[in-house]
Amino acid sequence: MTTVDIMMPFYGDVALMQASVRSVLAQDDPHWRLTVVDDSSDPAVPEWFATIDDERVRYLHNPKNLGLTGNFNRCLELVEHELAVIIGCDDLMLPNYVRVVRGVHADHPDVGIIQPGVRVIDSVGNATRTLADEAKQRLYAPRFERRYGLSGENLAVSLLRGDWLYFPSICWRSEALKGLRFRPELKVIQDLALLIELVQRGERLIADKTVCFEYRRHDASESSATAFDGSRFTEAGNFFADVADQMDAHGWHKAARVARLHLSSRFFALTLLPQALRARNGVEPLLRHAFGPGRS
Known part of the structure; x- marks a missing residue:
């Protein structure tokens, strides 16, 4: 049975992280494993995880601070199951997320990149749409009804013209991620760099319209x-x-x-x-x- 490794690098707001974890616990498909990699020094975090009685939740604390890119790379190293997602510690999964991405994988088992439907929320959880999101949806994202596939130069052109994906919501075939690392010299464009490397390696993308993820956009981001x-x-x-x-x-x-x-x-x-x-x-x-x- 295919399992989704949900990797969460944590370094920020404890309350938002807890909401994100609760959204994982609320999945209507049980085939997931959550790994939280704590790069903070807040004692409240391990105390809170100690109260969670679910063997699918794994909490790890870095003995020394790795920084944003280092912690993301640590998450890549810890992936063990067939599928993986690197969720932002302030983003939310809707209850159908695991079910949706597992369904796409079942239909397209050789695809390395699955982009499900995303709803954008603000810092307090209300639906929002910024100019950047309008551009993603209206200018750069391809038009399709249910699912859409891209690969090769067509996929590279699409992403370089305007990156319309929401990286924390992407589900990856774990085999495709082997040997990949986020580049430490990049601060805000690491996601596109990793995507382009995968495209050059021959990985394909499937986008699915089903909304199952809430991406939080707020001014405090890097x-x-x-x-x-x-x-x-x-x-x-x-x-x-x-x-x-x-x-x-x-x-x-x-x-x-x-x-x-x-x-x-x-x-x-x-x-x-x-x-x-x-x-x-x-x-x-x-x-x-x-x-x-x-x-x-």
Whole structure:
């Protein structure tokens, strides 16, 4: 029986993490195992996990702080079952999540990347839709009724044109993740880097419309902070320039052109300009990313 390894790297808000764990416990399909890898020093966390009487819940505390990327990589190392998801410690699974992704896997057992339907919520759990989410859904995500498959250069082009996936909701075929690591030099674009590496390796994606996950978007995130100060775009410009070279070397020249243009990333920088101008901070890196050649 296929089991979903739910990996949760924890480093933040205890109450939100507890809500996330409860959402896993509420799954209507019992074939899951939750592993929480605690990178914090809050004594309340192990005390709370000691009260959970469910053999499918595994709590581990890092003896020393690994940092965000290090803790994500530790989660990759601990995956043992056929399928895996790296859930954000503030995101929520709807009760049907495990059932949905196991159903997609049963129909497409060779697919490495499963993107189920996602609802976006704010910091207090209300449904929301930001400009970034509108762009994902209306501009970049493919149009389909129930399920949709992509692979090869078509998948690379789709993701480089605009990353429309919600990484914490993705279910992975664990075999596809073997040997992969999040890159420590990247802070906010690690997810796209890992996806592109998988696509180059030949992994396919299936997207399913069934909503079964709530992705929390709020201003306290690492990506929100670095977007405003401009460091996100320095990283992004360098990343897309490197990926363009990789795509050319791989013979995927359309994907290389899309990476060099990285129009969605440039557009995002432009949307932040009014805030930067009001704050008189971060204007130069935003303009450089929006109109520059790419690499900083």
